[in-house]
Amino acid sequence: DIQMTQSPSTLSVSMGDRVIITCRASQSISSWLAWYQQKPGKAPKLLIYKASTLESGVPSRFSGSGSGTEFTLTISSLQPDDVATYYCQQYDSYGTFGQGTKVEVK
Amino acid sequence: QVQLQESGPGLVKPSETLSLTCAVSGYSISTGYYWAWIRQSPGKGLEWIGSVWHGGSTYYNPSLRSRVTISLDTSKNHFSLKLNSVTAADTAVYYCARSGLGSPYNWFDPWGQGTQVSVSS
Numbered sequence: 470d471i472q473m474t475q476s477p478s479t480l481s482v483s484m485g486d487r488v489i490i491t492c493r494a495s496q497s498i499s500s501w502l503a504w505y506q507q508k509p510g511k512a513p514k515l516l517i518y519k520a521s522t523l524e525s526g527v528p529s530r531f532s533g534s535g536s537g538t539e540f541t542l543t544i545s546s547l548q549p550d551d552v553a554t555y556y557c558q559q560y561d562s563y564g565t566f567g568q569g570t571k572v573e574v575k
Numbered sequence: 576q577v578q579l580q581e582s583g584p585g586l587v588k589p590s591e592t593l594s595l596t597c598a599v600s601g602y603s604i605s606t607g608y609y610w611a612w613i614r615q616s617p618g619k620g621l622e623w624i625g626s627v628w629h630g631g632s633t634y635y636n637p638s639l640r641s642r643v644t645i646s647l648d649t650s651k652n653h654f655s656l657k658l659n660s661v662t663a664a665d666t667a668v669y670y671c672a673r674s675g676l677g678s679p680y681n682w683f684d685p686w687g688q689g690t691q692v693s694v695s696s
């Protein structure tokens with residue numbers, strides 16, 4: 470099984486801050502990684518796939534990078550609508566998710 | 576656009592079978608793509624349960640394979656999940672989603688709104 474570990478678990482930031490979330494895979498997954506945003510009571514929403522490809526309609530302040538075992542999701546300038554929990558998901562073998570990173574406002 | 580909607584009982588008794596259906600609108604499931612079930616619980620987080628190819632081939636999470644069946648009904652444009660011998664550990668929000676092309680292991684988009692299923696006597 471490929472394990473996905475996200476850090477940090479919680480991020481307390483201010484509006485306009487740059488936000489960086491890290492996701493590590495227990496073995497190489499090439500670029501087979503997706504990022505999702507989830508708000509309370511809602512389903513996850515796809516933001517990025519293939520590590521760095523922005524899903525249509527997702528604001529350009531979101532970006533993804535990395536390959537192999539280390540990946541990052543960056544929000545260039547946090548907006549109120551970005552307060553949510555973010556998950557990474559590998560799809561190199563089956564599909565496993567990270568435990569989530571909650572982004573909250575200080 | 577493609578929309579998915581889960582339906583089924585919200586309460587299932589231990590040892591019984593959990594049965595859910597995902598109705599798809601805006602796209603014919605017989606045309607293409609993989610179609611997936613995913614669940615989310617406070618204890619285990621997000622967990623892929625399995626996927627079905629538009630041609631009917633199925634792919635399951637090894638940890639659930641012995642208890643899961645996913646099937647398509649192209650005449651009704653929906654797909655279904657059956658999970659047998661449920662326990663309290665199967666209590667979760669269950670989501671259906673469209674998966675990608677080309678591989679059963681892919682990202683998920685879009686998702687249904689989710690349905691809460693509790694296992695309790």
